[in-house]
Amino acid sequence: MLDVENLGIRFGGLHAVRDVTASIPAGQITAIIGPNGAGKSTFFNLISGFYRPTTGAVRFQGEDLTRRPTHEVVARGVARTFQTTTIYRELSVLENAMIGHRVRTRAGLLDALLRTPRERRDAQGSRDGALRALERVGLVRQAHLPAGALTQEGQKRVGIAMALASEPKLLLLDEPAAGMNPEETVNLMALIRDLVAGGLTVALVEHKMSLVMGLADHILVLHHGQLIAQGTPAQVSRDPTVIEAYLGSHAHGGQMGQGAQGGEAAHA
Numbered sequence: 001m002l003d004v005e006n007l008g009i010r011f012g013g014l015h016a017v018r019d020v021t022a023s024i025p026a027g028q029i030t031a032i033i034g035p036n037g038a039g040k041s042t043f044f045n046l047i048s049g050f051y052r053p054t055t056g057a058v059r060f061q062g063e064d065l066t067r068r069p070t071h072e073v074v075a076r077g078v079a080r081t082f083q084t085t086t087i088y089r090e091l092s093v094l095e096n097a098m099i100g101h102r103v104r105t106r107a108g109l110l111d112a113l114l115r116t117p118r119e120r121r122d123a124q125g126s127r128d129g130a131l132r133a134l135e136r137v138g139l140v141r142q143a144h145l146p147a148g149a150l151t152q153e154g155q156k157r158v159g160i161a162m163a164l165a166s167e168p169k170l171l172l173l174d175e176p177a178a179g180m181n182p183e184e185t186v187n188l189m190a191l192i193r194d195l196v197a198g199g200l201t202v203a204l205v206e207h208k209m210s211l212v213m214g215l216a217d218h219i220l221v222l223h224h225g226q227l228i229a230q231g232t233p234a235q236v237s238r239d240p241t242v243i244e245a246y247l248g249s250h251a252h253g254g255q256m257g258q259g260a261q262g263g264e265a266a267h268a
């Protein structure tokens with residue numbers, strides 16, 4: 001569904017992502033893992049159009065998205081959530097989801113100010129689209145609550161609904177389980193599985209190895225900005241290069257503990 005070829009970006013002298021060639025297959029869950037500072041978030045920012053690569057190309061369903069601005073990437077069917085919660089806590093759950101939907105509507109500011117027929121049509125469409133997204137994440141009954149009143153897990157669902165409201169084909173989740181307890185993590189895994197069963201393709205960056213190993217069909221492993229391995233959870237977890245990368249990172253204060261022990265302990 002999404003292919004990157006020789007993708008790279010430099011920040012000054014630092015190659016945050018270097019020469020990565022990889023694919024995110026349709027209808028599957030792809031996890032991007034690697035020790036701290038491996039370039040995972042930067043890779044996400046590259047494929048979602050937040051960063052312009054220094055080298056290489058990003059193709060989505062065969063179309064070159066390399067130089068497209070983010071809103072065009074979203075309009076073509078790639079949506080993302082963020083590591084830190086970016087929901088509007090004072091707005092209702094429904095209003096948050098409607099904001100996610102508005103990227104697909106055509107009415108501009110003038111239409112909104114003049115309340116033109118197009119604006120009214122789009123507003124109704126946003127409401128319907130937002131409700132569909134809330135249904136997919138199980139939040140219809142909370143639609144009129146302020147988003148900030150929801151639990152941590154509920155707020156994560158709002159963030160996912162915002163992304164789903166743009167009706168993506170590919171959903172990118174940046175550390176979806178961060179800050180969640182084990183029970184919430186299990187619920188989140190079930191939600192992601194449901195979304196994929198409904199036809200969505202998902203790629204995620206995640207530190208919790210229990211989630212990655214229990215959920216991913218396909219794993220890309222980054223280290224120092226480079227792709228050092230890819231394959232099924234079973235394949236990458238016994239790959240000597242991957243084990244060495246995590247061990248080396250642990251020796252320097254990295255997060256191998258999460259890799260070896262399943263993740264939650266180190267997050268507790």
Ligand SMILES: Nc1ncnc2c1ncn2[C@@H]1O[C@H](COP(=O)(O)OP(=O)(O)OP(=O)(O)O)[C@@H](O)[C@H]1O
Pocket residue numbers: 011014016034035036037038039040041042043
């Ligand atoms: N905008 C930026 N400007 C300069 N350097 C950056 C920028 N973004 C990331 N970096 C650097 O690029 C490298 C990769 O960072 P990135 O955040 O992508 O890693 P990560 O694998 O997501 O890390 P973590 O697991 O800690 O979230 C790091 O050395 C980081 O300091």
